[in-house]
Amino acid sequence: MKVTQLYIYPVKSLRGIALPSATVVGTGLENDRTFMLLRVEGGETTPRKLNNMSVSRVTEMALFKTALVQSSEGDGDSFEQFTVTYAGPSSSLPPTTITIPFVPDTENLEMIDVVMHKSPTQAYDMGAEYNSWFSAQFGYEVVLAYIGNMRRPVLGSLWPSAAQSAVTSATRSVSRYLSSYLPSSIVAKGEESRPPGITFADIAMFLIVTEESLAEASSRLPEGMEMDIRKFRPNIVLSGAEGAWYEDLWGQINIESKDGVEVELALTANCARCVSINIDYSTGKQALGEKGTVLKKLMPDRRVDKGNKYSPIFGRYGYLGKGAGSSISIGDDVSVVKRLEEPTTFDWKTK
Known part of the structure; x- marks a missing residue:
């Protein structure tokens, strides 16, 4: 598979910025939803x-x-x-x-x-x-x-232990480095022990979708009408999956960055969709006609998450395992290194 599109959304819920490459940081793509x-x-x-x-x-x-x-x-x-x-x-x-x-x-x-x-x-x-x-x-x-340097905690079991260990280690290394150069009054008390977290992204560092699933979703619309992938608000778009919806069973993907570093993303949750995918970006209102029915068209067979049984699923939420500081780019190779036997169950609200 290949990375085909990259997006950041500096202000949550406003339109995003398409990038040829992006830096991976401890909270996702740099400058995303801060x-x-x-x-x-x-x-x-x-x-x-x-x-x-x-x-x-x-x-x-x-x-x-x-x-x-x-x-x-x-x-x-x-x-x-x-x-x-x-x-x-x-x-x-x-x-x-x-x-x-x-x-x-x-x-x-x-x-x-x-x-x-x-x-x-x-x-x-x-x-x-x-x-x-x-x-x-x-x-x-x-x-x-x-949000600055503040972070939101990840609830439920969405945070993978491997990712937490790797990012916490990186966070502590950076904190020790800063501590050696900055006055103690500037270095936040307890910074090294602070668990990693997320910014103003809903529940995860990354949202990954595929071109194959987009094509299948578009096939539910009348001929000649295509779904705009930007309405799904992804960070990373991939092409070359075995078919539509195969990402439902991905547990981890690795991205081979051009700087030689392998970026590991643990995919621990499905992205449940809401009425935002029905919005007409030219009017700022719910779309009229067939374009305003995309959510409904996904309902019959895409409600595959028992923890979100009333919402259709499109895409996977991911957390960084390793690779912070690397740059990923359009054209980078992507491999699935962990596959699940059954879909994950969303449990954000149970801690």
Whole structure:
């Protein structure tokens, strides 16, 4: 098999960025889902509350595009910022854009609490400049949050013990290295013992899908109509599987990176799908006609996970075993090194 597409999503639920290559870090692909949006509820007379925003519930999030900003030094592989551009479907106004640093200065930013799928973390409120821009586009008060070095715990049995051991070892090595150069006040207390975790991705570091399964899903639509793979929001797209849905029984894949390092991904859970795959990206609303029925068309035979028995499955969630710091690219060879006898059962909520 080969890697055919790579994507990151700097802001959760906004459109992603297609990449020719991507760096693998301890939380997935570098710069993936390190920001998210929250709607502000309440105010003067009631307590202020921040509600998570996701494209399945706030469909107009599909109208926001993201893109890389070239480094001022002209290094073709160096990107320190990205843009978010909003263009309303019926607006006569030109698109509006804001530039955001991948690693912002957090020294004077306020901390907020974020809980996603019962997995909590703290994050940074990016402040008035960014919050005001997003609020103006949505028409209500919104906060842009940045996770920084904080992490969300993985619940249930989704975290593979082998991956945890490898990533924890790498995390401790980096912490010891930083400790030798930085004042003790800067190195977070207990950093070496902190378990690895995830960013604002729903439940895993990686989402892997195949071109073969996409083709089978598209075959359920009328002739000449194809499903847009971006609506499945993958990180890594593969081609060359034995057939559609074979990934249901993959337990581990290895990617042979061009720098000679083998990147190991443990695949421990299925990705259950929701109404977000029915959204029309040109209108920011649920699609009309056949394109708005993709979820329904997958229901009859793709509800294969006993832990998510009401949702069809498309793709596998993965966690890093080894290979942090490597770069993976389109065209890299991929092999299945572990196959399962039966599909995994989703158990995120049971800890």
